[in-house]
Amino acid sequence: MTVIPSALEIRGLVKCFDRPAVDGLDLTVRTGEFYTLLGPNGAGKTTTLRMVAGLLRPDKGSIHIAGIDALADPVSAKRILAWVSDEPMIYDKLTPYEYLEFVAGLWALDTAVAEARARELIGWLGLGGQAHERCEGFSKGMRQKVALAGALVHDPQVIILDEPLTGLDAGSARQVKTVLRERVAAGGTVIMTTHILEVAERMADRVGIIAGGKLIAEGTLDELRRQAGNSQTSLEDTFLTLVAEQAVAA
Amino acid sequence: MSHAGTLPWFAQHEVRLAWRDWLSMMTAGRRGRERIVAVLLVLFVVFAHLLAYYFVGRYVNVGTEPDKPALVVITGTALLSWSLLCSQAMESVTRAFYARSDFELILSSPVAVRKLFAVRIGAMALSVILMAMLLAAPLIDVLALRGGVRWLAAYGVVVAMGATAAALAVAMTVALFRTIGPKRTRLAAQIVAAVIAAVFIIGLQVAAILSQGTLSRLVFLESDTLVALVPDIDSLVWWPARAALGDLKALAVVLGASLALLGAAIVVFSGRFGEHAIAAAGVAHSGARQRTPSGFRRASAMRALRQKEWTLLRRDPWLVSQTLMQLLYLLPPALLLWRSYGEGTGTLVVLVPVLVMAAGQLAGGLAWLAISGEDAPDLVATAPVLASNIVRAKVEAVLGCIAVVFAPFVVALAFLSLYGAIVTACGVLAATAAATGIQFWFRKQATRRYFRHRQTASRFATFAEAFSSISWAAAAALAAGGTWLAAFPGAIAIGILAGARWMSPHKLS
Helix, strand or coil, X not given: CCCCCCCEEEEEEEEECCCEEEEEEEEEEXXXXXXXXXXXXXXXXXXXXXXXXXXXXXXXXXXEECCEECCCXXXXXXXXXEEECCCCXXXXXXXXXXXXXXXXXHCCCCHHXXXXXXXXXXXXXXXXXXXXXXXXXXXXXXXXXXXXXXXXXXXXCEEEXXXXXXXXXXXXXXXXHHHHHHHHHCCCEEEEECCXXXXXXXXXXXXXXXXXXXXEEEECHHHHHHHHCCCCCCHHHHHHHHHHHHXXXX | CCCCCCHHHHHHHHHHHHHHHHHHHHHCCCCCCHHHHHHHHHHXXXXXXXXXXXXXXXXXXXXXXXXXXXXXXXHHHHHHHHHHHHHHHHHHHHHHHHCCCCHHHHHCCCXXXXXXXXXXXXXXXXXXXXXXXXXXXXXXXHHHHHHCHXXXXXXXXXXXXXXXXHHHHHHHHHHHHHHHHHHHHHHHHHHHHHHHHHHHHHHHHHHHHHHHCCCCHHHHHCCHHHHXXXXXXXXXXXHHHHHHCCCHHHHHHHHHHHHHXXXXXXXXXXXXXXXXXXXXXXXXXXXXXXXXCCCCCCCCHHHHHHHHHHHHHHHCHHHHHHHHHHHHCCHHHHHHHHHCCCCCCCCHHHHHHHHHHHHHHHHHHHHHHHHHECCCHHHHHHCCCCHHHHHHHHHHHHHHHHHHHHHHHHHHHHHHXXXXXHHHHHHHHHHHHHHHHHHHHCCCCECHHHHHHHHHHCHHHHHHHHHHHHHHHHHHHHHHCCCHHHHHHHHHHHHHHHHHHHHCHHHHC
């Protein structure tokens, strides 16, 4: 029987700036899972995900993405990974079509396949009317959609999103959520941070809660409720209870 | 403490903001550097005075009744400086229109915005005047020290120049707003500012080449041809020069007229300033439509990166204008080159360093755009491409641009002198490589819109880049002249590079 490696496996991850931002974090995300990372401001969520995406070098620890050691072989790890940040960074002077062509070049995709996928994504995300218009006049929601299309055009196994719904209108947010759920349904893995607990509650298969650079709780919503000691509460109450307990313990 | 909403209260607010901006620019935003900056400023002032002592000696004894050639030189130099002041003032006014930072707060508050904008225009004029005084002070101080206190009247002329430059800049920017609208004004004003700065300098150089066969503006200003063409000695044209020489009547007229002009500009335009600022803030940048391509082009990651850099550069009119303005300064050497065919290789010594210097400066700007000015750093950093390959592709993009600009010059030079062309090619390559290397060692992630501020990110990198270009230019000039002394500036250039490498924050981290 073939053992499918975890989509993400983090062991003993440490990153210090002026103080420890991530402090010996262990985290496992299964393949084909929608995993949401929650935590108060400054908990270390973004720092963790930036290290996974190869944007920051950890001080200690290991990161494996689909079995690939991301620190020893970053290029192979990046080939199967996509990163979308809360602030969509795209090129104002390129059109969405040209942006996707650039991404296809960076990931060395077959042009015919990449182009077909790009056209599909542009249509899917409702960018058809602006496909050949420079991004400089786009709203934040449209920019986020372009960034998301860039993340999906190379068909990554693992997508990491840092607060992808910040600033999006209801329609755009729903589109993004639908796209992400469809990726998971197709066997992909999505790891996402959010402050919108309702989104985590409705979309995530499992939720991890980080505070003070450590994973303080993890599981399905029911499992988290049990950890918080009340099986009837909302995720918001559960989250606040667990974070408060950790703060007292610290 | 002034009452809120009054002119002094607004002035106080503006002064505080201006002071903090200036301090932040000088210290690159790092606390605790104020003392170092103060020491460096004192050293700069001393050095500038020593330099001035060397250069202005011949003018010390020009009396209050000067001859025509002296008036021509002083007026020409003042006009040159004034064109630069106009350019700087225009930049400041445009920035003030488009900086949204506090407009919404001010315009939605129940105060008379006219007062604030009057203060703001006044503050802009003051900053232009102060900058001009700072640059002129060493020359004026040395002249006053050696030639008598009458030279201090030159400060009054500097104030007049700053005031008229600010008034003209406000009038021109508002005129642009009214004629071409807020959407196009930003770019147009920047181009006009750059052209104003370049046109007079280049015009003088072109005139010098055509009439005297030299790049030297001073030789042209002192030439008999020009002196014979200009108005008589008692003309009003020379009053600013006479004022600078200590003629108090001329000074009173020049200063009074210029301050009146500035006052009129403040009164006329302060009311409309807010109106135009709202229009500027409301400009929606609708993206231009591009031609629908036939399909994705097959490209490696390296090629995709190079292509991206060239496309972004081509599509950014502001960056293109900034780059082209640097190239504008190559026109006089090009003219000199054209005129020098068949006249031997003497002009090589003049031409080669200009080309090498220009290459270094252009490469510095392009390298910053390619290496530090990345609008999607996360995308590039998370792509499955080795970091060294990303840098290589970006450097190749810079080299490609430099090759396109300078190859025609090198080819043209080859017809004049093959040796000169080889020296130029080597110098251009060395200056480009050095500027690119310095930008790489001092890279600091920023978006391309911060291009203007790149020089404040690292003062060391800015100076290293400038001195490296100068050293390579000197080495190339000496090599073009066929002397082995070229090795000295070459060694200095390599020393500067080694120093920059050693000081690089990326090496230390």
